[in-house]
Amino acid sequence: MNNNRWLLLPLLLILLFGLNLSLGSVHIPFKEIVTILTGGESSEPIWRDIVWNFRMTKALTCILAGGALALSGLQMQTLFRNALAGPDVLGLSSGASLAVSLIFMSQAAGISFLRTPNPWTVAIAATLGCTGVFLIMLALSKKLLDNVSLLIVGLMIGAGTSSIVSVLQYISRAEEMQTYLIWTFGSLGGLNWTELLVLASVLLLGGSIALGLVKSLNAWMLGDNYAASIGINMKRARFWIILSASILTGGVTAFCGPIAFVGLAVPHLVKFLVKTTNHKILIPTVMIGGSVLMLFCDILSQLPGSTQVLPINAITALIGAPVVIWVIVRHSKMRV
Structure with missing residues (x-):
């Protein structure tokens, strides 16, 4: 492995972070942004509020969400030994989408007391949806001994929840369906500092669990027999891997909506x-890589030179889809 290659990621992270802060519907000179960040007084008082309460929170959300989804994806690909496994492979995002659809399309679901849901209501609903699916998968993991069966069950749960959401969309009113669809596009700019702190705390928990699983993840890459021979408890390791990925995916989905392809x-x-499979190196570099990609996608979504903002999921799909095609071509003989 070229030991200097990983240095590209932190450099890109710093560059894109600064660029992300400098872009927006209101033009703020980069010199003024530096002055604001260093505690100085800006030429326009409103610029300070824009930088700290809008652009900074959005940029930090990009870093947290991108890192969490990438780490969750790495764990899922290692657990299932499947190059096409992602954070939503267990149906967690689908569970969150179902719960949120019940909130937004409340009239269709017969829940008339939630006509004006606030961001915290949506976040709690998404969390409960993810948790519900996680508990189902956890119970099934004790019955299913092989990961392939668990993967298939996760995909089927995702398909089942998606069908229920489709029924709700069909019987709901247009304005309710539109609100839900906007949520599914994903959003990185809607968090305040309190919500950002909660998101960071949740992701810190999930990331800490992942860091403690380095030995298990490395052993998992070499097969069940090898992992068992070096003292890895397979059931316990699988539980902690699923728990970590669920916390990371659920936290991001709760606050940012379902964001595809990054993980x-x-x-x-x-x-x-x-060029390594050592998770001691992969975990931090993948997290930085996820943050870099999310910042880059957010910059593209802002359409530099325009006041319009594209849905973040549209941009991540444009970038992620070619990568998936490349993976399929590269692993044409991969077992599914």
Whole structure:
């Protein structure tokens, strides 16, 4: 492995972070942004509020969400030994989407007391949806001994929840359906500092669990027999891997909506860059890579030179889809 290659990621992270802060519907000179960040007084008082309460929170959300989804994707790909596994492979995002659809399309679901849901209501609903699916998968993991069966069950749960959401959309009113659809596009700019702190705390918990699983993840890459021979408790390791991925995916989905392709694409891009399968190296580099990709997607979504903002999921799909095609071509003989 080229030991200097990973340095590209932190450099890109710093560059894109600064660029992300400098872009927006209101033009603020970069010199003024530096002055504001260093505690100085800006030429326009409103610029300070824009930088600290809008652009900074959005940029930090990009870093947290991108890193969490990428780490979750890495764990899922390692657990299932499947290059096309992603954070939503267990149906967690689908569970969150179902719960949120019940909130937004409340009239269709017969829940008339939630006509004006606030962001915290949506976040709690998404969390409960993820938790419900996680508990189902946890119970099934004790019955299913092989990961392939668990993967298939997760995909089927996702398909089942999606069908229920489709029924709700069909019988709901247009304005309710539109609100839900906007949520499914994903959003990185809607968090305040309190929500950002809660998100950071949740992701810190999930990331800490993942860091403690380095030995198990490395052993998992070499097969069940090898992992068992070096003292890895397979059932316990699988539980903690699923728990960590669920916390990371659920936290991001609760506050940012379902964001696709980042967790699927980033691990492959990082492995192509650093050329290693050691999770002691992969975990931090994948997290930085996820943050870099999310910042880059957010910059593209802002349509530099325009006041319009594209849905973040549209941009991540444009970038992630070619990576998935590349993975399929590269692993044409991969077992599914």
